[in-house]
Amino acid sequence: MKKKAIVLLSGGLDSTVTLYWAKSKGHLPFCLIFDYGQRHRKEIFRAVKVAEEIDCPYQVVRFKLPWGGSALTDRGLSIPEGRRLDEMRGEIPATYVPARNTIFLSFALSFAEAIGADSIFIGANARDYSGYPDCRPEYYQAFREVAQLGTKFGLEGKKIEIYTPLIHKSKAEIVKLGVKLKVPFALTWSCYKGGRKPCGRCDSCLLRKKGFQGAGIKDPL
């Protein structure tokens, strides 16, 4: 019998490749999608389309961070544009949402316990990334401890694994992996602005562009 797994799905490139990867490895993915007031709300609909395309059940969790603090949720703050990769690595941008991945993983942990899934997949990447602290391997190592110690599962001696299959990959390698797994890139969405077309200038667009260019493939978006 296939083992249930929770996959955090934003509808972007990385999480979609992660979902296809988990399925290809024989897991039975349950997608977890967040509606947290992000200005690129569009990604939520794309995430749902991706989950439907690959025929996986999904849940949408809604919450709002009343304290703001991020350009991703606060339209009064502007999204940085045109940053070079070395700048992205050197400085945490205004799009950082305080403790976002910790909140996401906590809900994933709750979902995993509730349905008896024994693993969580997250498409975090610590190579071609925006400098977010909650994308680094040591952070995930710490969260594994929390998952083990803070759950009924853990107390009963069962193991909950947290997989970060893309963490050391370049964006080009992620795109290539996606091609191999037949990921429907046209359904995904990366741009932080969530307009009709990708802006091409935010960190997320620039990283995506780098990936497709590096892989020598045309982005269907």
Add this chain to the structure above:
Amino acid sequence: MKKKAIVLLSGGLDSTVTLYWAKSKGHLPFCLIFDYGQRHRKEIFRAVKVAEEIDCPYQVVRFKLPWGGSALTDRGLSIPEGRRLDEMRGEIPATYVPARNTIFLSFALSFAEAIGADSIFIGANARDYSGYPDCRPEYYQAFREVAQLGTKFGLEGKKIEIYTPLIHKSKAEIVKLGVKLKVPFALTWSCYKGGRKPCGRCDSCLLRKKGFQGAGIKDPL
């Protein structure tokens, strides 16, 4: 200048004593209250009353766990009654909400980063408690690592402390501490059922009763 602190406030006995304790130690508490579909919704209003009484700002975060899995959020499941303390320690009850404290702490971490608070207070108790895994000291130790590694604060070398001042206290000691700190016990609410009067039979009522009896004080509820 007083240092900002996030206090997780449920409106129950332990979190209210924790709030008064934090304030007495010179912190500037910001209360964090959760509306997560608990059947004892009444505790939310009590938490707000407590925050107003002690004159602390507060935020309410709303979310729902679409996967259920707990008698505290699912009216189709019944709340265990009449358990002895040794039974509570031996078995995780149906009122356990999967990964709840991890979700709560994650939001607290986000709030702390957003307003520049350098500590989080939670009234967890590992002595007179319901056997929940996320009430144990080793769990909090693991979460401290996550807080440090998963935030901008942590990356910048600042320390975020997680305080669990009640973790080793008995319920009687907590009540006595509350008396000393002039905690308005009449405003608090513990019963899981959230009826007009406390049921007197759920784990939470029984633990509260044990505390007041042990301290030799009459519960104003």
